[in-house]
Amino acid sequence: MHNFKISHARTFVSTTRTSYLSWIMSPPSFSAPKRKAIEKSISPPPLKRKVKSNISEGAVASFFTPTSQKPKERTTWTERAADDDAPPTLLVGRYEPENLEKPDPTKRNKIAAFDLDSTLITTVSGKRFGDSPEDWKWWNSSIPSRLRQLYAENYRVVILSNQAGLVLHPELKPKAPKGGSKNKVVNFKQKCNAILAQLNLPTAVYAATEKDIFRKPRIGMWAEICRDYGLGEDEVDLAGSLFVGDAGGRNPLKSQGSTKDFSCSDRNFAHNVGIPYHTPEEYFLDEPPSQFSRDFDLESYPYPAEDSSSTGNGDVVFEKTNKQDIVLFAGPPGAGKSTFYWRHLKPLGYERVNQDILKTRAKCFKVAAELLSGGDSIVIDSTNPHSDGRKEWIELANNYNVPIRCVWFKAPKVVCEHNDAVRALNKSLNPESRTILPALAFNSFYARFKEPRAKEGFQDIVEHDFNFSGTRDEYDVWARYWN
The missing domain is CATH 3.40.50.300 (P-loop containing nucleotide triphosphate hydrolases)
Structure with a gap:
């Protein structure tokens, strides 16, 4: 009886396996209910384009790594104030490469300064300013090697950027937006961390967040650079230094197909400091200098000559003609x-x-x-x-x-x-x-x-x-x- 059950079970399994294999090889046909023919094909939905990230997988993994096991952060962030009575408005990130164990002993008295947006980087998304820390790419692929070459030639390489969209301390600024300010600062720091890490040079980024002495074309950021790197006022080689930025006051003809620059602040900053100025196209692409204009040109207001009027200052003489008036x-x-x-x-x-x-x-x-x-x-x-x-x-x-x-x-x-x-x-x-x-x-x-x-x-x-x-x-x- 026991042997009969085993034999019967084997026969059942064998029959079932044969039937299943036969069904796989020749599946039965099913008559589906009739539907009205669809005349037009339906395309699948378009794939959403993802913004290519400039943040490495290692950086992402580092987010989940315990603090005690993380490598040392190479960028040190500080905040500066225009004076003792004012809140800090200048954000400074100083980067030291991992392989640089000792401070740079070289006295670099030539400064190569660069604007950030639309000069060193642009957005991947096509927006004027990126919303996320990974929405950036180099403005030109030659930029990292060009900046490293400058450093090898004993230039001090720095980044100077007006960042009016950042609010360092919203609680100290009554009209500051209540939400999102902190995230913007965090995102900006993350983006700069990635940029500086790819450059891997002893350098710094200076971001002016208010319309005070630090904002270009004013020279407050330049003064901070000199102070940070121990350069006296007369020690900087101004003729050998340079500044590159996209705000050059360019106003091309419509037929040339280019857009007008939003301001002349970068060119004016270089003028204030006394160093040569270049647009990104001139410096990185070797294009010829562009035509430009200023809404306000200091050359139209020279210091008055001593004989320009009876006052020596070019002023109209005002005479009192009434006893009381x-x-x-x-x-x-x-x-x-x-x-x-x-x-x-x-x-x-x-x-x-x-x-x-x-x-x-x-x-x-x-x-x-x-x-x-x-x-x-x-x-x-x-x-x-x-x-x-x-x-x-x-x-x-x-x-x-x-x-x-x-x-x-x-x-x-x-x-x-x-x-x-x-x-x-x-x-x-x-x-x-x-x-x-x-x-x-x-x-x-x-x-x-x-x-x-x-x-x-x-x-x-x-x-x-x-x-x-x-x-x-x-x-x-x-x-x-x-x-």
Whole structure:
């Protein structure tokens, strides 16, 4: 009986195996329910293109490695402030290669400085600025070897970048975005870590995050480089150094098929420092120098010659023609109104009424009335762009039976913006501690401005074209590009 069961089981398995193999080799046909014929083929959905990562697999694996087992991070990050009373706004990453055990003993007095975006790197995605730390590639494949060659030729290689999208400490900046600021900084550091690791040179990246002294074309980052590498002001070989950046003020013809540069800040930065400038195309691709233009050109405002006018500074001479009167200023912020008062009207005995100091227009009228009652002549040091606002001062003059004169400050907007930046960023030229004005302040003035006319009720109108007024040392500060 036992043997019969075994034999029967073997027969069943053998039969089943034969049937299964037969089914595999010749599967039965099934009649599917009829469907309406599809006339058009349906293509599979398009494959999503992935951004090629520049972060190595080793870096990804390192993320999951315990901290105690990770290799030493080669980039050291620090933050710098423009002055002791300000929050840090400059982010600095200094990279030391793994094979460099001792500090570089070479005194490298030639500096090769490069902008980052659209100069050393560009995005893989095609966006102007990458959202993720891996969305980057070299602007040209020759760049790493070119920078290594510069280092071999005893250049100090550094990266200088304006990064207004980064906020280092959002809690210290009321208008900073509440979310995402920290992630942007982290992503930027990760991207720079990858870039510096691929270069593998003793180098550093400097990122200016605010519109302060560190932002190009201002030279705050250059000063930090010199300080970090122990270079005195007279030790840098300026003629042998260089700066490469894409913001060169290029404005090609439409027929040439190229786009206009968004600014001239990189070219102006090199001018301020006193080193040669190149666009990426000129330096890495050996293209000929491009045509360029500046909205504001310092060459149009040289230091005035001593015989340019009776004042020696190119200023219009202002004469006091009345025993008591009101002088009303009209002109944009940054046109030199306050400087004109201190140099020419204060010595003539005029008292100043300024809304930046008094804060409200009502208080300006109150103080002006008190000074007129006391027999003083006064200057209304404000912009007064429109005839409606000027009318109120004319009525005040009529009420006190004194003449009112107007000084019209005729200065282009780019000059006023330049003057405003010079004043705000240089304490020696800013006795009233004024902060830099937003673009809205200038745009608003020029949108509302109406030229002053004698028929409004002025005794006369003195037109004042802007000319620099000051000492040679002050001019040396003024005659840099600040925007």
